[in-house]
Amino acid sequence: MKKTYDAIVIGGGINGGSIAYHLAKRGHHVLVIEKDQLGSKASGAAAGMLAAQAELTEDGPLFQLAKKSRSMFPTTIEELESKSNVHIGYVNKGMLKIAISEEEEQQLKHIIQLQKNIGEQTEYLTSEEVRAYEPSLSPIVRGAMSIPTDGQVSAYDLTIAFFRAARVLGATIKEETNVYSLIIKNNRIQGVVTNEGEFHSERIIVASGAWTDMVVKQTGLSLPSYPVKGECLAVKTDKPLLTQTIFSHHCYLVPKKGGRIIIGATMYPNTFNTTVSTGSVCSLIEKASIILPEIINTQFEKAWSGIRPQTHDGMPLLGEHPHVEGLIIATGHYRNGILLAPITGKVTADLVEGINLDHELIHHFRIDR
Ligand code: FAD
Ligand code: GLY
Numbered sequence: 001m002k003k004t005y006d007a008i009v010i011g012g013g014i015n016g017g018s019i020a021y022h023l024a025k026r027g028h029h030v031l032v033i034e035k036d037q038l039g040s041k042a043s044g045a046a047a048g049m050l051a052a053q054a055e056l057t058e059d060g061p062l063f064q065l066a067k068k069s070r071s072m073f074p075t076t077i078e079e080l081e082s083k084s085n086v087h088i089g090y091v092n093k094g095m096l097k098i099a100i101s102e103e104e105e106q107q108l109k110h111i112i113q114l115q116k117n118i119g120e121q122t123e124y125l126t127s128e129e130v131r132a133y134e135p136s137l138s139p140i141v142r143g144a145m146s147i148p149t150d151g152q153v154s155a156y157d158l159t160i161a162f163f164r165a166a167r168v169l170g171a172t173i174k175e176e177t178n179v180y181s182l183i184i185k186n187n188r189i190q191g192v193v194t195n196e197g198e199f200h201s202e203r204i205i206v207a208s209g210a211w212t213d214m215v216v217k218q219t220g221l222s223l224p225s226y227p228v229k230g231e232c233l234a235v236k237t238d239k240p241l242l243t244q245t246i247f248s249h250h251c252y253l254v255p256k257k258g259g260r261i262i263i264g265a266t267m268y269p270n271t272f273n274t275t276v277s278t279g280s281v282c283s284l285i286e287k288a289s290i291i292l293p294e295i296i297n298t299q300f301e302k303a304w305s306g307i308r309p310q311t312h313d314g315m316p317l318l319g320e321h322p323h324v325e326g327l328i329i330a331t332g333h334y335r336n337g338i339l340l341a342p343i344t345g346k347v348t349a350d351l352v353e354g355i356n357l358d359h360e361l362i363h364h365f366r367i368d369r
Contacts, residue, residue: 004200005031005172007352008192010179010215011207012036014043014155014337015330017162018345019205021080024169026349031199032163032171033192035178039159042209042337045306046155047232047254047262048089050339053147054097054247057111059118061364062315066336068361069343073151076342077158084164089154089257095245096130097145098137098291104249105142112145122147136241136294152245152254155338162341179208181218182327189326203352205328207344210272210309212317212331219324221367224312225332229271231280231305232264235298242292251287253295260301263288269310276303310334318347319366328352329367 007023009016012034023030034040049055050073052066077090099105108124115122123146130144131137163173174196183191183198191200208215210227234256242255254262266280281303289295311317311332321327330348333340350357363369 003198005029006201007031007203007205008033008199008201009205009207010192011209012038012163012173012175013041013207013209014039014159014162014341015209015333015344016205016207017159017166018341019207019330019348020166020171020173021162021169022345022349023352024166024171026353028352030166030171031201032166032173033177033179033194033199034173034175037175038163038173039156042306042308043159044156045230045232045304046338047252047264048153048155048158048338049095049245049247049252049254050151050153051095051247051336052150052339053115053120053122054095054145054150055335058114061361064361065316065343065365066339069340070149072342072346073153077153080158080161080165083168084161086157086161086164088157088161090151091153092149092151093244094146094148095150095247096125096134097147097247098130099142099144100140100248100250100290102142108143108145121149134242134244134246136292137246138291138293140290150245153338154256158338158341162345179215182215184219184324187324189324202326203328204326205330205348205352207330209331210307212309212329216321216327216329219321219327221321221323223317223329223331223367225317226270226310227272228308228310228334229268229273229305230265230308231276231284231303232262233281233284233303234260234262234301235295236260236301237294237298239294241294246291248291251284251291253288253292261295261298263295272307274305274307276305308334309337316340316344316365317367318344318351318362320351322368
């Protein structure tokens with residue numbers, strides 16, 4: 001019997017999850033196909049920062065997209081937690097983007113001014129003010145950009161919550177299922193071929209992270225994208241060392257529940273190799289200990305890596321394939337895929353339905369830009 005769906009999502013990462021959730025919520029019969037396990041790639045590796053203002057400093061389409069997504073978190077989390085029964089660990093205690101050198105301090109003050117000019121909430125804190133909030137930080141910290149509205153989540157739990165909620169709303173989810181090829185007739189998408197046979201739909205969304213280029217290659221389209229490996233580690237402590245996320249040019253420290261602190265992350269472009277090197281772990285710990293000396297006395301827990309999907313111009317790719325009707329691409333979220341997941345799900349569901357399109361903004365992310 002022919003297995004036909006309203007839409008098929010290829011990829012069990014956070015973006016596939018958010019897209020499946022938004023489509024299922026709008027009443028579509030959705031199939032998700034994941035070659036390994038849900039959240040097993042970049043989405044499970046992420047630190048979970050919602051760093052719209054810390055990572056993206058200047059105004060522009062990506063900054064606007066990120067801010068829209070950040071504003072969707074409170075209601076998205078509420079909906080997902082009640083539907084999925086997964087605790088997502090959403091914390092809205094803000095972030096401190098710190099400066100260590102004089103040059104970094106000048107840069108921060110410039111960014112604060114730029115963001116204030118467009119109405120963002122942020123202010124400069126002196127070294128003493130920073131340590132009044134976070135007494136364990138080293139006096140080497142010269143000052144910080146305080147960002148009260150950049151929060152954080154548990155990235156893996158948010159990913160799983162999207163899928164569980166989508167399933168509650170009727171989505172079918174297949175793990176350990178690899179999409180080998182796309183079925184295309186007369187420049188229209190018709191379905192996919194997998195190790196479990198064929199599945200059919202006239203709306204297929206490729207949200208396969210750093211592997212998206214490989215999935216769409218047979219269409220003759222070469223995406224302007226490449227993988228960037230990131231390594232992270234976690235330590236545990238009984239002492240309350242941090243209340244807010246500390247973000248710097250050198251590394252970041254994200255305090256999680258149960259006394260865990262995530263320290264990240266390295267950046268190695270053009271590799272799909274996921275081994276974690278001893279040198280990377282040493283280097284991250286060294287950078288972290290300059291900012292937070294007590295890190296040396298914490299208990300080492302584990303280290304891991306993930307592959308970020310980056311694009312040549314640094315902007316996500318969100319839109320319909322230029323030559324294949326019904327084939328939609330959602331990738332290139334690079335360092336901010338967790339932050340951008342809610343808006344990616346909404347915009348992609350709009351693209352599938354051909355409605356509500358925020359043309360002004362979405363135009364900047366189209367595939368043939
Ligand atoms: P992925 O999570 O990689 O999911 C794609 C899925 O597609 C995979 O599960 C893969 O197995 C599947 N797939 C691929 N090919 C096929 C196929 N042929 N058939 C079936 N399935 C297929 N972002 C933030 O916003 N905040 C952070 O703090 C943050 N920290 C990060 C820290 C690290 C160390 C890393 C590596 C990334 C971090 N990111 C962060 C970035 C974020 O993790 C990514 O942008 C995001 O997870 C990308 O999600 P995705 O769903 O597009 O891709
Ligand atoms: N956004 C943090 C990272 O990608 O490492």
